[in-house]
Amino acid sequence: MNKMRKPHPCPLPETERGVSDLSPFHYREGGRGVRSVFLAIILCSFVIACTIAPENPRIEKDGKVYGTTVGAFRHRWWNYYERGTSFSDRQFWKQAESDFRAAIDQRNIDQRRVRTYGRHLSDYFPHRELGAALFHQNRYVEAVRELEASLSSENSAKAEYYLDKARKARIEQEHSDKTPPVIQLDSPQPDALSNASAITVSGMVSDDTFVKEITINGEPVRIDLSAPKISFHHQTRIKPGKNSIIIEAKDLIGKISKTEHDVICDRAGPIINIDPPETASGAYLIKGYAHDASGIRRIRINDTEMDAKSEREFSVNQTFAAASNQNIIVIAEDILGNQTRAEMRIEEVRIEKSLLTSHFSLKSCNFKPVLLASTEMPFLFCQAETGRGIMTEEKKERRHRRLGTYYALIIGINEYTEWPMLRTAVNDAMGVKEVLSARYGFSEKNVMLRVDKAATRDTLLEDMKRLAGTLKESDNLLLYFAGHGQLDPLTGDGYWIPVNGKREDASTWITNSAIKNFVGSDTFLGKNVLIIADSCYSGTLLREKGGAIASTQGSTGMTLPESGVRSRGVTVIPTARNFEDKVYGLGLKRSRQILASGGIESVNDEGKGNHSLFAYHLLNAFRKNPYRLIDVEYLYNSFVWKPVVDKGGQRPIMGRLQSSMDEDGQFVMMAGDEFANKVIAGADEDSDVLQRTSRIDTDPPGIDIPGWTEKKTVFIDQALLQIITKDPSGIQSVSVNGQKIVSRPGKNKLHSNYVADLKEGDNSFSIECSDQLGNKGKKDIVIHRRLQKVYETGARLSLAAYPFKIEGKGAEGVEDMVINRLVQSKRFNIKERKKTTDAVKSTASDEQTDAVDFGKKAGADVVLIGKVSAKENSLQIEARIVDTGSAEVMTLQDVYGEAGEDELSKTLSQGLTIKLRDEFPLIEGRVIKVKDKDVIISLGEESRIKKGMRLIFFQEGEVIKDPKTGEILGSDSQELGSASIQKLMPKMSYAMPSDAAILPKLNESHKVVMK
Secondary structure, eight states, X not given: OOOOOOOOSOOOOBOTTSOBOOTTOOOOGGGHHHHHHHHHHHHHHHHHHHTSOOOOOOEEETTEEXXXXXXXXXXXXXXXXXXXXXXXXTTOHHHHHHHHHHHHHHOOOOEEEEEOSTTOEEEEOHHHHHHHHHHTTTOHHHHHHHHHHHHHHOOOHXXXXXXXXXXXXXXXXXXXXXXXXXXXEEESOTTEEEOSSEEEEEEEEEEEEEEEEEEETTXXXXXXXXXXXXXXXXXXXXXXXEEEEEEEEEETTOOXXXXXXXXXXOOSOOEEEEOOOEEXXXXXXXXXXXXXXXXXXXXXXXXXXXXEEEEEEEEEEEXXXXXXXXXXXXXXXETTSOEEEEEEEHHHHHHHHHHOOOOOOEEEOOOOOEEEOOSSOOEEEOOOSSOXXXXXXXXXXXXXXXXXXXXXXXXXXXXXXXXXOOSSHHHHHHHHHHHHHHHSOOOGGGEEEXXXXXXXXXXXXXXXXXXXXXXXXXXXXXXXXXXXXXXXXXXXXXXXOOTTOXXXXXXXXXEHHHHHHHHHSTXXXXXXXXXXXXXXXXXXXXXXXXXXOOOOSOOOSOOOOSSSOOOXXXXXXXXXXXXXXXXXXHHTSOEEEEEESOSSSOOBSOOBTTBOHHHHHHHHHHHHOOOSEEEHHHHIIIIIHHHHHXXXXXXXXXXXXXXXXXOSOOOEEEOSHXXXXXXXXXXXXXXXXXXXXXXXXXXXXXXEOTTOOSEEEESOSEEEEEEEEEOTTOEEEEEETTEEXXXXXXXXXXXXXXXXXXXXXXXXXXXXXXXXXXXXXXEEEEEEEOOOGGGSGGGSEEEEEOOOEEESTTOTTHHHHHHHHHHHHTSEEEEEEOOGGGOOOOOGGGHHHHHHHHHHHTTOSEEEEEEEEEOSSEXXXXXXXXXXXXXXXXXXXXXXXXTTSTTHHHHHHHHHHHHHHHHSOOOEEEEEEEETTEEEESOOGGGTOOTTOEEEEEEEOOOEEOTTTOOEEEOOEEEEEEEEEEEEOSSOEXXXXXXXXXXXXXXXXXXXXXX
8 A cells, every 4th residue: 555645845835715815925125136036936946846756645446546637636625625535435435534734724715616627626525524634533522622613614524424424423422312301392392272264383392402303294394404493483274173283303313302293173153953933023033143263253143243151062042033035044153263154044934934844842741650559569549631442333443453563672882982881781671582582472583683893873863764664654662872972062952872973063963853853753653662771862861870960950851740640651541451441542643652761860870680770671671561462651651660760769760752754653562472473564555655665764864055156266275165954853963074163963954164275177066965864975076276376386486497517427317306395395497407417518617607697598586507426335415596687696405415315315315405495484474665676575584485486476366256155255356577586684685676667557556486
């Protein structure tokens, strides 16, 4: 190995541009001769010395020679730098260190595009390269010093890369990293509310050593170089609902800290549910509610405003005067300012009310139980207020008709997905199924048992609809439910909770009103229908283990009156035969009955014999019933009500639906297999009449989106969809593109809205709605968003791409990656791209001149000049954007990485594109003042704009409205002219228009956008 020769002892002094400068030598005016002689001596010595060939320090390895230079080695700083770089390429760190130190002795500043010999321009980074050489020799303190010196004079990605590596190695060596980073979040606050589509996440991360990485919801915050403290200010998009903002920070060693804040995004107004108004003496009774998860600020009905005091739910029950031709307008506003508007024309109100097929409510049995003594058994004697026990001829004829076929849907749920587990509900359901089949002749094929996982909401609704389609006018249905129930204190409605019901989403439950409307409708042809609910039903609370839940105020359930005796069961019962005759007669009449295990109290899950208290006594009544023919109301009065009240503290209730399908009949069952099978399965002479198919509701709910057709073009970035859904059975849920926007059931008509973010081009929205019987409706619309002309890609800064300079193998395809990512970013209008094969062969000194000429011919504002340096273990990409008008470099950015990193070319190309995009922020401002030949605008250094950047003056065009609805669809823009930034201040800047003729046209109403 050849030894390196020391630097030549007499190098010429130089300026930064490499030109000899003898100005430090000063002589008196009279000493010109002496000065000339002295100068001649120096020049001669230099020429003689430089003609002496230096000792050759080159090293051969693996058939290659390292430590070479292009041209003669003249002991100049650029010679030492070039040779040192050659040594570094093959990791001869000692030799490289010696040459870089020699270069620094002659020129001590790292600099890009410095002039060397003649007109040649070259990048010069001796401190950076020395720092890398020292790092590889494990001399980390020295390496840090040299790399910091490099960055103090010129930024470069390679210096940042190695400074982080040196810092990390030093920390590991000294074991100085004790704690993970500390994250301080300034905005947003925990559980913040917002109606924006994007929020700013800001704060600071600090560390006892150096912070290296920060990510916000997985998106990296740009950090070129680690630091003990790093502030961040990041825009992140949010969607309606709960958004988790996750900030993660990592230090150089790899210690990680993480914090998470939730932001609730609510861009939709409250849900409005208004019942068809009732009229009386020229006034209208408005009943309904508004619901909003964020809280309702106020509600206005015509000219009357009500303060909702930020409650989540607000009920309305007031009378308003209104003329016959006046509309009723309801506006609800939440605490974020989102509004929903519902408008009803008086004529439409009358029509809608007439279309409501039925309105159902529980009607209580008005009786007082009295026990009578008997040698056979205790009977329940009900003193009737009005006699209903006289047998008419018509009733006598109907006695001969059979009681029809019996069906049952039995539901029991213990193992809930989200709700607390129950212990006895499944056993209760199985007990009911067993006694109905074994003692009362219910055929196995006609009894459906749904327990636990099988009892989903969709399954139960399908079962009920299937039964409705099966039942004939002579048939009977028993619907039994044991599980959790819930009360809606706003509407007074109760719910059954299916196994997959969600705790905070009422649209996943089954409303009691839906069940009542279902079986009470005149399209439901079954003769006798009995609903037995062993849960908190129709105005009750949750069914809980042990019944430990406190009661909720308000109930739509029934209570058992203490006076006013009346019964829909047996009236006077002198003999057993008379009893069965009356029961049989009542069984031939239609009935719609409900038996619930409690009113507004919680009901016990535990009772006796692995059954709930209510189920235990109900099953006991079914099993011990001494009669072959019995009505359920009698069993309830005789065997269920008193022991449950006495022992459990809960009050079962029994009543019937107020419906045209209820004729004060009874749900009658026959005990004993032989007798029951004979009667129940017997032929009926009127069977042809009774075989009609049920006309159950299978129609989908209606969906109306006023102002929006199947496809419409707009100029706005957000669209408000006012969604009106209608269905006689009630609305269960509404969703847009799968996102639920109505999470609580409503009645006949619901008003809701949805704020849709719009991207450029077509935006598809699918609005789906389901009613309370599970029928689904769907409506699809497309909103085409056009950008204002000044925001179209064609209005952006036009860029011509000059061929990248490629150095080394392994750089193929990198140029294409960079250009393609710039196109995808839509930040620049790529005017023309010059292929490498078309490039004019030029020296490095005139590359920029040639590129600017190319950009001018292409009509571009700027030209991109790139360089890719690929070495055995590293890749570096550099990009300059040069103004074609002034030929000045507007920005120079580079990225650097080493082998071993996954998809290095792809990662670096993406990183370079981000840097270039950040250097040219696309922001909007306004005209402040026109002064002389300049225009003062509201954007300055704080907006990250720079001198020389271009902008566009524009004004908003005429607002475009939908001719039918008046909906604002946005406006296009009119470009007024362009300008370039001449003078920068912190919050404003001076721009010079490209055409002075536009100055008189500009005023403070006009806007600007960076080109």
